[in-house]
Amino acid sequence: MKFNQSARFLKDKMERCLEKVKDCSGLFKEEGLKNYEVKELLEDMEKGLGNYIGKIDNLVQFDEEKYTIVQFLNEALKLEYNGIWDYNMYASFIKDPVLASDLKRFGASEAMHALLVADMVRKLGGEPQFNPPQYRREKRLSVKEMLEEHKKGELEAIELLERGMKKFSDPEFQYFIGKIRLDEQEHLKEVSRLLKEYKDLQAIIEVKDYRWRDDYAGDEKDRPWVE
Numbered sequence: 001m002k003f004n005q006s007a008r009f010l011k012d013k014m015e016r017c018l019e020k021v022k023d024c025s026g027l028f029k030e031e032g033l034k035n036y037e038v039k040e041l042l043e044d045m046e047k048g049l050g051n052y053i054g055k056i057d058n059l060v061q062f063d064e065e066k067y068t069i070v071q072f073l074n075e076a077l078k079l080e081y082n083g084i085w086d087y088n089m090y091a092s093f094i095k096d097p098v099l100a101s102d103l104k105r106f107g108a109s110e111a112m113h114a115l116l117v118a119d120m121v122r123k124l125g126g127e128p129q130f131n132p133p134q135y136r137r138e139k140r141l142s143v144k145e146m147l148e149e150h151k152k153g154e155l156e157a158i159e160l161l162e163r164g165m166k167k168f169s170d171p172e173f174q175y176f177i178g179k180i181r182l183d184e185q186e187h188l189k190e191v192s193r194l195l196k197e198y199k200d201l202q203a204i205i206e207v208k209d210y211r212w213r214d215d216y217a218g219d220e221k222d223r224p225w226v227e
Ligand SMILES: [Fe+2]
Pocket: 080, 083, 109, 110, 113, 114, 157, 180, 184
């Protein structure tokens, strides 16, 4: 099973490489470059990759459902990252300590989901795509508006998970996603309760520019990329 999935991802990667080679060939022509060794290399790569893709397709019977499940899980992972990010961001700007600790608790739950989803992607032979939102602009909003944003986010997560449960019949997947959906439904219930009961809904939250802090990636200055 693992071989089958890895081979499917290998095909996927080769297809992406082939596209890149074609892009390079196009630019080579467009810019009127005259290095014939490079031209030959690009032609060889295009031919070779096309050949490998055709062969792997003929020789291996892929499990397309498992492959699409990985893509679906990566979609879900993106929403989890949005959740981790936003719950923690608002928790750090909110003055009320009780509400802040509620938001942090939801954020921790989304972090646990992200971990589980990433593990499942790896188990299926795929690669988890880490797409944290990176940056949020400065803004002012009321507690009510902030909670409504979260409510929308939870609803979006539930809808996505339910779509997945309808689409994929794999029992292990159903069980796995079903458990996460229960947590999201619980979050939705709690956020809706806060919206009804929170005494200071009109209080204003001032969010300053906020960047992703990844404690495992060291200091910003240690990173090879510029944020
Ligand atoms: Fe979640």
